[in-house]
Amino acid sequence: MIELKKAQNLLLKNLRRMEKEILRLPEAIGRVSFEDIRSNEDLPSFNRSLMDGYAVRDEDVKTTPCVLKVRGIIPAGKIFKGRIKKGECVKIMTGAVVPSWAERVIKKEDVEVIDKESVKILRIGWDRNISYKGEILRKNEIILRKGEVVNEFKAALLALFGVKKVKVYKKPKVCLITTGDEIVFWERKVETGKVRDVVSLLIPELFNKIELPCKHLGRVKDRKNEIFRIFKKTNPFDIILFSGGVSMGDYDLIPEFLKEIGAEIVFHKVKTKPGKPLLFAKFKNKFIFGLPGNIVSSIVSFYNFLRPAVLYMMGLEDVFVKFYEGFIEEDIYIKSDRLYFVPSIAKFKNGKFYLKELKFMSSQDVYSVSRANSFIVFDDGIYKVKEGSKVRFFLL
Template sequence: MSDLLGLEDAQARLLALAPQLPGEGVAAEAALGRRLAADLHAARTQPPADLSAMDGYALGPGEGPWHVAGESRAGAPHAAALGAGEAVRVSTGAVVPEGADRVLLQEDAVREGDTVTAAGLPPPGRHIRPRGFDFRTGDLLLPRGTRITPARLALALAGGHGAVTVTRRLRVTVMDSGDELSADPAACLPHQIPASNAAMIAAMLAPLGCEVTRIGPVPDDRDALAAALVQAEGADLLVTSGGASVGDHDLIKPALAAWGAGTAFWKVAIKPGKPLLVATRGTQVILGLPGNPVSSFVTAILFALPLVRAATGDPDPLPRAVTMTAGEDLPPTERRREFLRAVVEGGRVRLAGSQDSSALAALAAADALIDRPAGSGAVSAGEAVPVFLLQNG
């Protein structure tokens, strides 16, 4: 086991290899889900003037009564300043005229003709949104690396930006390999299984804003692998599934070496997922995931997704554990750190079913991974355990 890297060490080594992507300008609405490649500063002040927060009357100096000199509507301000004893009818979002120092709520106003009095006079400044209270020209709206969400899109637009600079989309090629894989899940021979890993991994990566291309399934043949790797020439990241272990037909390592890739590290002290392979070819990163579907899924969560997040500018790319209560007894662990597929029910977490690395039914049911340190004792139901929550439902 001395040749196996610990999880955090392996993650740190991988993230240090993350491709450095350039920025590109896109329409703000096209940036949804992507990350800023540069700080975004306000190009305007919001609100641009003092605005009314309520429907009512903007009041000039004095304690009333006030003469109603006009109206200020949203988008149609009252042009003249207010003097003592003057007021204007004002709607929510409308500009508060110069000279007004408060807004009298409509329900607190008594109006007769062009004269209004107050049932209760609000204090100065009440119900006015002052100019620039949200942000001012030059303020930092969103720092570099921020992911554009719907609310942040609204902020960018409100800040005067019809276009923003985001990190170029990461080009990812996903390839699965193995003689046992069938491209058609409805037409498998007795010695075959449907190829599902590449589709699964591509589906995990797509929400991160990647441009994902799939190759395969590729047979366990050096020439076939060499031809497939040529198709990945333009990828920033190549993710393979299968063929990275130590069997006679595990040919990914020699195929990558022949392609010009050098191994950065191989094997991590986790279960499932021990035969993880990381290599580089120029600026390209190659991430070789195990072929068993659960191992492929878990290593994608712990390595592939963080690498993509880091490459696209996420300042905090690693998954974070939360503490939950074990809903059942858990056995002790051995020499590798284990990630158990689990289900969260009523604030407790229990095993999802079989923990075999090929058990897709249990994986599909899981919405969490229980993190069990290497060499740890048994856990009793009711004890606290660290858990990685999955968006798997």
């Protein structure tokens, strides 16, 4: 049995990044950049007026109030090519190109219009009201780094520089196979001894939360020939998930099956409760996970291993769940020989998290998890956690 942290390190060590694909900018939102992207020009690319007002030279407004003649108007998107004489100015709109001779823009609120050809400058402020060429970004600066997510704000920045297409990491293709003689389709009426296949609904929905499809290939009995048959359908996929068949029973055939096809089992059994039977293997260019058949075990395994695996393959670095600290609302008695994950309700009050344990009967107790928004993590051992104690947890 392997410690969680060691298993997670082995996971990342053995995974590979996905190849690149090129997407149009709108389709690349939410994906991870495959390369650094640099600015192809200064930002702004010209001296830009920040106000509606009047472009002037400093020498003409040394003393205010003063009267200046208006030589013309500069709308946004147009360029004023003329020159002005002493005592003259040009009306200018927000966003317009500031002429090279202009040293400041007097905002219209500080100007009194005398007639169509002359204005009185009442005052000048401390701000020149000009955004200078390159003051935000210089040409060839990195605007999106390799491994960064192209979110809506990054996409807006890229669009500002005219970037049409982005190289991103491909998404891995994931499939799920559920195993077990006792498993039946979740919509069916069950006989005594049978169990509805909830995992085939749950796991794909958990992947949907990170916008990654997970195709359920079907259910098979605990028979090697059936496992071989359905495994032939996994060729298009990068990650193959087996639900069930990884514990120590006579009908838990997945480890034996993997050895027979020549897969390398990287680790099997993790020191967590629930989630102990988890298996991770490599086969050719594919990665195989054997998930415990119990529902809560599958959830814990998803957050500890499956989610980090696909995020890493998609180009991200910080892939494991983020732990927070909070305070327990009532005494809890711990008795576990493994790292213990307990479903809980986390509430944020007065700048702090407070957590309430949701007692669950077994790793099949999906009722408790259905009310949870978090998992508290306790070290192994036999001990009491007193009310008000600080605990670690992650949010679902």
